Amino acid sequence: MVQCLAPDGSVVREDLLPEPEIRLDLYRQMRRARHFDERGWVLYRQGRLGVFPPFGGMEASQVGTAAALTKDDWLFPTYRDTGAALTLGLPIARTLAYWRTSPHGWHMPADLKVLPFYIPIATQYPQAVGAALAERRQGTRNVAMAFIGDGGSSEGDFHEALNFAGALNAPCVFILQNNGWAISVPTRTQTRATDLSRRADGYGIPGVRVDGNDALATYHVTREAVDRARNGGGPTLIETVTYRVKPHTVADDPSRYRSEADTAGWDAKDPVTRLRTHLLNAGLMTEASEAALLAEIAAEFEAALAEADSYPEPTPAEILDHVFAEPTPQLKKQRAEILAEHAQDQKEQA
Amino acid sequence: MTATATPPTGTKNMTMVAAINDALDIALAADDTVHIFGEDVGVMGGVFRATDGLQAKHGEGRVFDTPLAEAAIVGMGIGMGLAGLKPIAEIQFAGFLYPALDQILSHLGRYRHRTRSRYHLPMVIRAPYGGGVHTPEQHADSPEAILAHTPGVKVVIPSTPADAKGLLLSAINDPDPVFFFEAIKLYRSVKEDVPVGDYRVPIGKARIVTQGDDVTVICYGGMVEVAQKAAAAAQAAGIGVEVIDLRTLVPMDTDTIITSVAKTGRAIIVTEAPRTAGFHSEIAAVIAEEAIEHLRAPIVRVTGYDAPYPPFTAVEDVYRPNPLRVAKAIRQVMDY
Numbered sequence: 001m002v003q004c005l006a007p008d009g010s011v012v013r014e015d016l017l018p019e020p021e022i023r024l025d026l027y028r029q030m031r032r033a034r035h036f037d038e039r040g041w042v043l044y045r046q047g048r049l050g051v052f053p054p055f056g057g058m059e060a061s062q063v064g065t066a067a068a069l070t071k072d073d074w075l076f077p078t079y080r081d082t083g084a085a086l087t088l089g090l091p092i093a094r095t096l097a098y099w100r101t102s103p104h105g106w107h108m109p110a111d112l113k114v115l116p117f118y119i120p121i122a123t124q125y126p127q128a129v130g131a132a133l134a135e136r137r138q139g140t141r142n143v144a145m146a147f148i149g150d151g152g153s154s155e156g157d158f159h160e161a162l163n164f165a166g167a168l169n170a171p172c173v174f175i176l177q178n179n180g181w182a183i184s185v186p187t188r189t190q191t192r193a194t195d196l197s198r199r200a201d202g203y204g205i206p207g208v209r210v211d212g213n214d215a216l217a218t219y220h221v222t223r224e225a226v227d228r229a230r231n232g233g234g235p236t237l238i239e240t241v242t243y244r245v246k247p248h249t250v251a252d253d254p255s256r257y258r259s260e261a262d263t264a265g266w267d268a269k270d271p272v273t274r275l276r277t278h279l280l281n282a283g284l285m286t287e288a289s290e291a292a293l294l295a296e297i298a299a300e301f302e303a304a305l306a307e308a309d310s311y312p313e314p315t316p317a318e319i320l321d322h323v324f325a326e327p328t329p330q331l332k333k334q335r336a337e338i339l340a341e342h343a344q345d346q347k348e349q350a
Numbered sequence: 351m352t353a354t355a356t357p358p359t360g361t362k363n364m365t366m367v368a369a370i371n372d373a374l375d376i377a378l379a380a381d382d383t384v385h386i387f388g389e390d391v392g393v394m395g396g397v398f399r400a401t402d403g404l405q406a407k408h409g410e411g412r413v414f415d416t417p418l419a420e421a422a423i424v425g426m427g428i429g430m431g432l433a434g435l436k437p438i439a440e441i442q443f444a445g446f447l448y449p450a451l452d453q454i455l456s457h458l459g460r461y462r463h464r465t466r467s468r469y470h471l472p473m474v475i476r477a478p479y480g481g482g483v484h485t486p487e488q489h490a491d492s493p494e495a496i497l498a499h500t501p502g503v504k505v506v507i508p509s510t511p512a513d514a515k516g517l518l519l520s521a522i523n524d525p526d527p528v529f530f531f532e533a534i535k536l537y538r539s540v541k542e543d544v545p546v547g548d549y550r551v552p553i554g555k556a557r558i559v560t561q562g563d564d565v566t567v568i569c570y571g572g573m574v575e576v577a578q579k580a581a582a583a584a585q586a587a588g589i590g591v592e593v594i595d596l597r598t599l600v601p602m603d604t605d606t607i608i609t610s611v612a613k614t615g616r617a618i619i620v621t622e623a624p625r626t627a628g629f630h631s632e633i634a635a636v637i638a639e640e641a642i643e644h645l646r647a648p649i650v651r652v653t654g655y656d657a658p659y660p661p662f663t664a665v666e667d668v669y670r671p672n673p674l675r676v677a678k679a680i681r682q683v684m685d686y
Contacts, residue, residue: 129425
């Protein structure tokens, strides 16, 4: 398993250390992600956010990998990959809107190829293969990155996509975040395999196992995989070994399927603390500069929250928008029905 | 085979499979983003030869074989469509479409909606469907109702060579995903004059095959020739049968159906799909909603049965509607 920093923040692989600016940027992105996750819980309890899947503890797995992309690359995230999407540049306000179940969260910025969070499991893997192939067909060096969890690696789409990507030499980077749980099912129930990165062997593509709580290590192996894909070397499967410290969603009760002891050991491996210790020890950050960073991140989030608050609620007929380029006669008729019903309701309420 | 240079006018006599090949050839030549892929479509030219010669002519980058996996064929096509290509996937038989249903139901039909039109999928999925040619198990299914019930995808089923060409070129140029079902029975059994060049038939407009004042028979794809035979026999007995070839299930041309039923007062729907919850039930419901006051007899469905399509050659014709069953339905509504 590739590791750059030990859990205590000491350097175990000097040769894998990225440049100082990159290390600082990874820390900034992890802090932004964690802030979103922590504020998200509060907002949920206040009724200002819908049910969302927390990802606290998995920041290195998401940020270190997504940071290896540029804005011309594709990102296919699962519902738990808010941290990855934020890292590539998905605006916080849009992300909040998505988890508020607002259509404004479905408006993706035009300068970004981040797909909406995928709810079905592993379906985005074959799609990433297609996007990657299309980029190559159009003569670019852009790559596609797709995420799943350990549970997703049981799905047929996972295996079909790895096989397609290898056979067709698609510039794809597959991130398999092994976070220990598929809702209540532990990885050991999910599969008899103990090293999921070796599944790549079956498809003739490289597989890499990395400490998923070490942002410098995830960044290093993902940069290598992205560079290989850009240069025509084909796909890579990266297993990030991490842990879902938090519940499956904010509405989930993990005490039904795991003990606190299961989780306790992982707090000591916290990815944010690990990089923080390293940056302080290396003299790249001081407590004062960190405090300034945290204040900046908090201000950015509150501004985004205000923006999300300003998005208007959808109107009833909007549910029929964007089905086809041109609405069918059937959709036009149904729109008229909704409008008439809504007008009637409003009349009765008045 | 495909014409290398396409004159601007005129027709050419061809089978349905040749007309489909012609349409694909024209689309590949006209637009660099068009890509054709699937199992056996490249070197071999498809098990029905619908893509014959296209790889040799347009290159392995544009027409290529994939590994054998329907979910990934459709999923990969979705990714290609997202990234600016026009994917045309072939599913070897419609009965093999089922592994790909998650990609279709969860994504293909919803991409425009869930990205508020930031992304759309101009993808065409071609699939041979239907019975009548004694195929092995699983090869003769008619799963069109599953797709028609999926928001965000269009469903087109031609019944003639000219329509196959014209509708396929419309499908390829449509901004939204289109399922294009091709009746295996019709691939080589019919020949007709097909307009050369970029010939289009609009999606969403039914075709009145025969005109008549007494009974409306609504059908599509492989059932059109069956209905036509029954209509000809009825005509000889003095009953006027209006056969409507729906051509497109989504969007459905409701106006043509209602206008005809308002005239005849009798409606029969013919499909080879299983009876329960088929697309024929949707047609019946629309007639009941919009034309019930014109009906002089109950609506009759002539369909397959609620059993898997039988590969038993000796009795296949019991399952698949034939002209006699349609003729019986015509008598039934006339005698009511």
